[in-house]
Amino acid sequence: MDERTGELLSAAALAERVVWCVSLVSGMVSALTVERWNTADVDTLAAGEDAGGRKLPSNAWMALRRLGWTVAPPEGVKVNDRxxxxxxxxxxxxxxSAKWRADLTAGVLTTWPGDPARRTADEWDAVREAVPGGQFLPSSVIKSRTRQTASFNAKNGRMPVDVFELEPAPRTARMLLLSACDGQQATIERADEPGRALLRLQLPTRPDPASYKDWTWVACPISLPPTIPAGAVLHLPTLRIHRDRVRADLAYTHAVPKTSRTGHTIALGVDWGLNTLLSAGAARLHDDGQITALGSGGQFRAAGVLAKQHRLRRLSEHLHAKTDRYQPHGRGQAAFADRQAHGPVR
Incomplete structure (x- = not known):
């Protein structure tokens, strides 16, 4: 409901207003990310200290403001500070998040192997030593970064300087991180009926708000999933658009009993791998010291997602191969048309 006019907004109308707000935020995110997409700025942010040696805040927006990294909306558009x-x-x-990829790429570049397709044992030891936490890093991660670097070298005739030359600035996710706001932009509280909450936030009434009059408070009822305890404290969610509807990724806090270090009789073991992403099983310790499994356990496999990824990769390679075959034909046709128009070259 638009609190200024009392108008009831449909799901489509609410999604449209959220999209307008998301577009304003995404534009500023892209501009700021591209401006700071370099080694010096990422290292400065990762160092955790400002120019005066003071520790940077944990909130990213506060850290950026401490460093003086600002951004503004397009000219003629009015938005509030939140x-x-x-x-x-x-x-x-x-x-x-780019710091880890930057360190990984730097380690691969400084220990570049004689044959990128086949490292020796000493070259593997060297690259794992150069990468932070490299001894625990899967080989596939290092191999993929090596292939990416080798492709850049083959295309440009030289090695990249760092990851910021190897990769463009990441695409901006279209969402609203309301956790960075306060009560002047958004509030959330439980409704009178159980399983419901009320989210209030300011949204634009047009895609290019020219003044604060083009912003209005909108009350949005939210259905809470049954996994959220009745006494949990709700936090401002992240809003995103999914299939033309607004979705809220909601975080909450609730008290749990203090965990004791001893006296447990049931244990849960979880393992992860490349083929089977997660495997888990529970076991019970009996009074006689015997350990028995509870059920058959469970596992999460990403075979379906991986199969689709492989199909898309093969399709991409097939299309690139067809494009490469068509390009010489295109140049030949252009030369034939030129001869028809101007005659043969003597």
């Missing part, structure tokens, strides 16, 4: 906060928070998280 909208800018969401953009800085999202950009800061993306820049912080």
């Amino acid at each position: 909208i800018v906060r969401m953009a800085q928070e999202q950009a800061g998280r993306a820049l912080r």
Whole structure:
């Protein structure tokens, strides 16, 4: 419901307003990420200290403001400071996550093997030593980064300087991180009936708001899943659009009993791997010291997703091969047309 006019908004109308707000935030996120997509800025953010040696805040948007990394909406568009906060928070998280890829790429470049397709045992030891946590890193991760670097070298005739030359700035996810806001932009509270909550947030009434009058409070009822305890404290969610509807990724906090270090009789073991992503099983310790399994356990396999990925990769390779075959024909046809128009060259 639009609280200014009392108008009841349909799901499509609400999604449209959220999309307008998401577009404003995404534009600022892209601009800020591209501007700071370099080794010096990512290292500065990852170092955790500002120019004066003070520790940077854990919130990404606060850390970016401490460093003086600002962003503004397009000229003529009016947004409040909380909208800018969401953009800085999202950009800061993306820049912080790039540090690991930057260190991995740097380690691969400094220990480049004689044959990128087949490292020797000593070359494997060297690259794992150069990469932070490399001794625990799967070989497939290092191999894929090596192939990516080798492709860049084959295409450009030289090695990349760092990951920021190897990869473009990441695409911006279209979402609203309301956790970076306060009560002047969004609030959430439980409704009178159980299993329901009320989210209030400011949304634009047009895609290019020219003043604060083009922003209005909208009340959005939310159906809570049964997994959220009745006494849990709700936190501001992340909004995203899925199939033309608004979805809220909701976080909550609730008290749990204090865990004791001894006296347990049931244990849960979880393992992960490349073929079977997760495997889990429970076991019970009996009074006589015997351990028995509870049920047959469970596992999560991503075979379906991986199969689709392989199909798309094969299709992409097939289309690239067809394109490569068509390009010489296209050049030959262009030369034939030129001869027809101007005659043979003597």
